[in-house]
Amino acid sequence: MEYADxxxxxLTEALAxxxxxxxxxxGRHAGHAGARPEGETHFHVTVVSAAFAGRSRIERQRMVYGLxxxxxxxxxxxxxxxxLTPDEAR
Incomplete structure (x- = not known):
């Protein structure tokens, strides 16, 4: 399975x-530290979930990194x- 998948x-299972x-x-990081020719080393993820409500930005990021x-x-x-929470995404 690919890493993006x-x-x-x-994240879908844990955060709905x-x-x-x-x-x-x-592809934007070719030749940089950690880059591999086959890719899937550098990602940007946007998550909008009610599971983040009442949590700081750091707590949210720790949740995702933990997962x-x-x-x-x-x-x-x-x-x-x-x-983001759904309210923040609007």
Whole structure:
């Protein structure tokens, strides 16, 4: 399974997002540290979920990093995050 698919699956199962965008930005980082020719090393993820309500930006990011710890250890070198509640996304 591709890493983008793994990210989508894990975040969907855990956070039931109203919106989830997973963008592979690896091509923009060719030649940089952690980049691999086959890609899937650098991502930007936008998650809009009610699960973030009442949590700080740092707490939200820790939630996502915790859910994706295995992928981060295996292959993902960089993960940019935008984490919003549904009210913030409007």
């Amino acid at each position: 793994r990210i989508r699956r894990k 997002p109203e919106r989830l965008d997973v963008v592979d930005e690896s 994706l710890a295995e992928e981060m250890a295996e292959r993902i070198h960089a993960l940019g995050l935008t984490t």
